[in-house]
Amino acid sequence: MIRFFINIKKYYKYALYQAKAELKAEVANSYLNWIWWILDPLFFMIIYSFVVQVVFGNSQKYFPVFVFTALTCWDFFNRMISGSVKLVVNNRTVVTKVYIPKYILLLSKSFTYLFKYFISFVLLLILMLFFKVPFTWSMLWAIPITFVLYVVSFGIASILMHFGVYVDDLANVTNIVLRFLFYLSGIFYDIKSRLESKKFCGLNLSYVLLRYNPIANIIYEMRVTLLDGGTPSIKWLVAWFIMGIILTIIGVNTIHEYENSYAKVI
Numbered sequence: 251m252i253r254f255f256i257n258i259k260k261y262y263k264y265a266l267y268q269a270k271a272e273l274k275a276e277v278a279n280s281y282l283n284w285i286w287w288i289l290d291p292l293f294f295m296i297i298y299s300f301v302v303q304v305v306f307g308n309s310q311k312y313f314p315v316f317v318f319t320a321l322t323c324w325d326f327f328n329r330m331i332s333g334s335v336k337l338v339v340n341n342r343t344v345v346t347k348v349y350i351p352k353y354i355l356l357l358s359k360s361f362t363y364l365f366k367y368f369i370s371f372v373l374l375l376i377l378m379l380f381f382k383v384p385f386t387w388s389m390l391w392a393i394p395i396t397f398v399l400y401v402v403s404f405g406i407a408s409i410l411m412h413f414g415v416y417v418d419d420l421a422n423v424t425n426i427v428l429r430f431l432f433y434l435s436g437i438f439y440d441i442k443s444r445l446e447s448k449k450f451c452g453l454n455l456s457y458v459l460l461r462y463n464p465i466a467n468i469i470y471e472m473r474v475t476l477l478d479g480g481t482p483s484i485k486w487l488v489a490w491f492i493m494g495i496i497l498t499i500i501g502v503n504t505i506h507e508y509e510n511s512y513a514k515v516i
Contacts, residue, residue, distance in 0.1 A: 254502045257351045265354055269361035291370045294321055295377075310440065312477055315377050319476055320437040320469045322370040327403050327465045328428055329363045334407035335414035335421040339516050346516070352509045353502055356411055360404060367396075378476065386479035395472050398487050401494035402464045408501025415512050434459055435466040442470070464490050 295318040310316050337355050338345055345352065371392075378385070414420050435441075441456050448455035459466045467490060471482035 251499055251502065253506065254351075254353070257354065258357065261350055261354045262357070264350065265358040265361060268355075268358040269365070272358075272362050273365060287366055287369050288373055291318065291321055291325060292373065312378075312381050312383050315374070315381050315383055316440075316473065316477060317438050318370075318374050318377055319473050320435070322367065322374055323399060323469050323472055324432065324435065324437055324465060325370065326363050326367040326399060327468075328432075329366075330360060330403035330407045331410065332421075332424060332428060333359055333363070334411040335424050337411050338415045338512055342516050346513045351505070352411070352512060353408055353505050356404065356407055360400070360407075364400065371396075374476075383477060384479060388475045388479045388481060391475040391482050392472060394487065395468060395475065395482060398491045398494065399465075399468050401498065402468070402490055403494075405494045405497025405501055408498060408505065412501065412504045412508065415508075415515050431463070431465065434463060436469055441466060461486060464493070 295314055334356055337359060338352055341355050344350070344355070410420065410424060436444075436459070441459050445454075445456040445459065460470050461467060467486055471487060474480045474482050
């Protein structure tokens with residue numbers, strides 16, 4: 251891992267430059283340009299709020315903010331995971347012509363997604379003001395929760411990025427798993443209240459999902475701090491942070507060991 255931090259220090263300017271270039275390219279031919287970064291999550295929130303609150307009659311307090319909080323976390327996680335699988339293949343030109351540690355490609359992508367995450371988070375704060383959600387000091391817990399989200403996402407993505415070089419169908423499998431995970435992460439419903447009485451292998455289903463599904467846990471804890479003014483479960487945040495570090499070590503070490511063969515495979 252020492253080599254990992256040395257390389258980040260050496261190549262972080264390249265990662266930032268690539269992230270800026272990608273963000274500019276995304277809006278280069280669009281009439282609304284960067285406004286789409288705001289409209290995209292906002293429209294998703296409106297659609298889900300309408301379907302769940304109007305069609306299915308959900309009476310969750312601050313429901314639009316409730317949904318948007320989840321979507322903000324989910325979008326970052328989803329983009330990191332799904333975008334990592336074909337990352338090396340999609341950067342074939344860079345990989346075959348210039349040497350950079352391959353996880354720097356992932357670092358650059360993460361900067362792009364993190365920028366969009368912060369835009370969504372600012373919009374989330376505006377929505378909280380609009381719907382008169384009380385602002386409390388507990389909201390500061392959103393900072394370490396975001397850090398845990400990043401570390402866990404990066405760890406999983408680094409492993410998938412490696413195997414994505416060798417397994418062509420991994421992208422399809424990952425998309426299916428993410429689609430399934432979307433509905434098990436409480437994006438538009440409260441896992442604790444809805445699944446409290448449900449059992450899975452003799453265990454409380456809400457407990458299983460909230461404690462062993464990282465993104466469900468992160469979404470739940472973010473809602474606790476922003477909407478309820480409460481304190482998240484520090485024990486589980488630390489547990490997932492440690493798990494994220496372990497996954498990152500596994501992913502980075504695997505990439506270090508095999509990255510010289512990537513150019514031959516792709």
